[in-house]
Amino acid sequence: AQKITQTQPGMFVQEKEAVTLDCTYDTSDPSYGLFWYKQPSSGEMIFLIYQGSYDQQNATEGRYSLNFQKARKSANLVISASQLGDSAMYFCAMRPIQGAQKLVFGQGTRLTINP
């Protein structure tokens, strides 16, 4: 079974600061993918970044980077130079690399960016 844990229910950050959202996971699958999604109040889940368990380098997508520490089973999301529009719920998720595309989600972190 797979499990995702996000220990920060809410975070408050000043605009332009960097922020790290924590995510730890547990799985018995030999290879897996880790995802981060952003969910604004409108409800749509917006894909941010993906990291494969076999990837040697941490994934980056613009202002988003994923700090992947396989031995510690952590996949933290780092947002650099935060903006007001970054205020939203953020979900960490995972699924096996092979097989059905079933995502397991964490409980999410509500990020609020203050001006």
Added chain:
Amino acid sequence: KAGVTQTPRYLIKTRGQQVTLSCSPISGHRSVSWYQQTPGQGLQFLFEYFSETQRNKGNFPGRFSGRQFSNSRSEMNVSTLELGDSALYLCASGAATDQETQYFGPGTRLLVL
């Protein structure tokens, strides 16, 4: 390329009724997954369809069912609605390769009275 579309966006039903939600995936994507999101349970996987076949199913009662058509469009049906079925239902579209990510639609907000 158009994104994932879901219809309707909002729905109000009463207990005991049934409802059908629709999802059109990104062009070329053959996998469609459905998720239920509630404040209490968070995001939970309902089922996934790939090439018209259910490939995986979550832990939901038989009142929840789905299907996929030859054009990859998918529908999910909930019969005998209960108050607890009030939720945001999200559909996700994926390509054929396992390494691809899944892209979500805007969701359907269902309220059961």
